Amino acid sequence: MRISELSRTSGVPVPTVKFYLREGLLPPGELTSPNQAAYGEAHLRRLRLIRALVEIGGVSIAAVKDVLAALDDTSLGVHDLLGSVQYALIPAQPRDDPEWREAFADVNAFLDGLGWRVRSDAPARIRLADVLHALRRRDGEPVAPDAVFGPYVQVAAQIADAEIASMAPPGSPREALAEQVAVGVATSEAAFSALRALAQEDASARRYGGSTLESARPADQ
Amino acid sequence: MRISELSRTSGVPVPTVKFYLREGLLPPGELTSPNQAAYGEAHLRRLRLIRALVEIGGVSIAAVKDVLAALDDTSLGVHDLLGSVQYALIPAQPRDDPEWREAFADVNAFLDGLGWRVRSDAPARIRLADVLHALRRRDGEPVAPDAVFGPYVQVAAQIADAEIASMAPPGSPREALAEQVAVGVATSEAAFSALRALAQEDASARRYGGSTLESARPADQ
């Protein structure tokens, strides 16, 4: 298949496909002559994966590149693959602020208390510290990690277990698993957060009474 | 307090504060002379709110503006306020693609089956349709909404109930509630998603065995 067909079946414009090729997100097609290349099913699948990450997961091109590199690194076990995907999908960098460092330390202590087997450089730790730090700046002072995160721990564990369990068993073909992990991480995030928003709306309607404006808002363009 | 103090106590650079003033995210200070203005506690709190939304929630400036407008609209009840905040925080627009429309219809049917009281124009519906659509393009064809979203429904409802319940009771001062809603929606999203990532890592370690590279990855810049 040539580039135009790749573009047509995937719905991605030709110039964008070229852009992905330039960026190394897509491997080059097989050259059939000095300026003619053929693309296969693998290209199509990878292209769809890229779009899923970008559109559903809101992942940056640079992060997509990292994810794809992890997928292609066959030396990675499933666990490390999952880790690499997550680390690419969660952009985070520690701060210098002493108050932030304190929040970070508190988060780590809290996580230690849970007994989870989690790498000490997991970016999600940083995200939690960001949240705790922001909340502390807002309210007066206290705000214990347990108060903020506690209610979510059981539920997060429950969901995570179900998601991991739904993946292929250890020893199944890595190929299939790899993309499942990447797509799963990105899409389940989006799906859950949308469902939670809807559930909140429902719960709020029941508690505060729904004066639901029902499409009374300006239909922004 | 003048602009430099506002900047110092909030940690936001002066030019950025000026930018927010220009954009109307911050109300102008009270003029004490033709070119001198004073800012109060309210400005500081709002500035912190803006930063929390931007940094923790990853909210765009335009969306922040919408959120603040909702906060300031005292004619909105708590339920509608929550709705406005959510709608501002979840960017989404329907597509034209017939396959997408089908996914959207399926999502709506699925949500109807749940019996949730949710506006028909909720952007979260669109997000769910995006996810379903993307998954259908990947796998062969089927993919029922129930298979993808089902496992999350109970949990999402559980979390949402707890969050709504933790908010002030109906009839409490709107002022306090408003920001709580905005901050809550943005931060709890971030907190939960980080916790879920960590729980996944733990679950994956238990299932696939943790060959945890432990900080063996390139410390990217």
Next chain:
DNA sequence: AGCGATGGATAGTGCCACTATCCGAAAATA
């Protein structure tokens, strides 16, 4: 032979969230 499509290179676009600079006037400091 004619003609549209292709691969590859280079350059440009639009958006976004700031950031820099300038100005005349007021505050703070000496």
Next chain:
DNA sequence: TATTTTCGGATAGTGGCACTATCCATCGCT
């Protein structure tokens, strides 16, 4: 009082990102 600093407000510029547009010398098809 003199001088230095800071102020509010306006205008313009920056850097990053994700594409998009244009060129051009083939290539393959009819």
